[in-house]
Amino acid sequence: MPDEPTLGEVVRRLEAVHQDLKEDFRDVAGRLDGKVSIERYQYEKEAAAERERLLTERVRAIEEARAKEQEEKQRAEQQLADRRAADRRLIFSALIAPVLMLLLTLYLTSRGAGA
Numbered sequence: 001m002p003d004e005p006t007l008g009e010v011v012r013r014l015e016a017v018h019q020d021l022k023e024d025f026r027d028v029a030g031r032l033d034g035k036v037s038i039e040r041y042q043y044e045k046e047a048a049a050e051r052e053r054l055l056t057e058r059v060r061a062i063e064e065a066r067a068k069e070q071e072e073k074q075r076a077e078q079q080l081a082d083r084r085a086a087d088r089r090l091i092f093s094a095l096i097a098p099v100l101m102l103l104l105t106l107y108l109t110s111r112g113a114g115a
Contacts, residue, residue: 005013036044
């Protein structure tokens with residue numbers, strides 16, 4: 001019977017196996033503690049999607065505000081250009097045209113066309 005283990009060896013081997021199992025269970029428990037539950041994962045995923053949606057809305061609002069500001073700036077520049085053109089017409093009709101008419105009248109008078 002030398003091939004068969006003694007009762008003491010069996011007990012020692014069982015204790016070693018028992019100790020190994022305890023360590024393995026501790027490792028597994030540690031790994032499971034590091035895992036995230038599916039509910040928490042879904043919650044975090046939804047929260048990230050909500051943050052992304054809010055950020056997208058904010059960026060869109062900023063872009064729309066910039067576009068509106070650009071349109072207002074172009075409109076103001078166009079109004080300024082229109083006002084300058086109107087001012088030029090006014091200056092011509094109010095100042096230059098009467099002076100030209102006076103000069104023409106004086107020229108024609110000096111040539112004898114008015115008498």
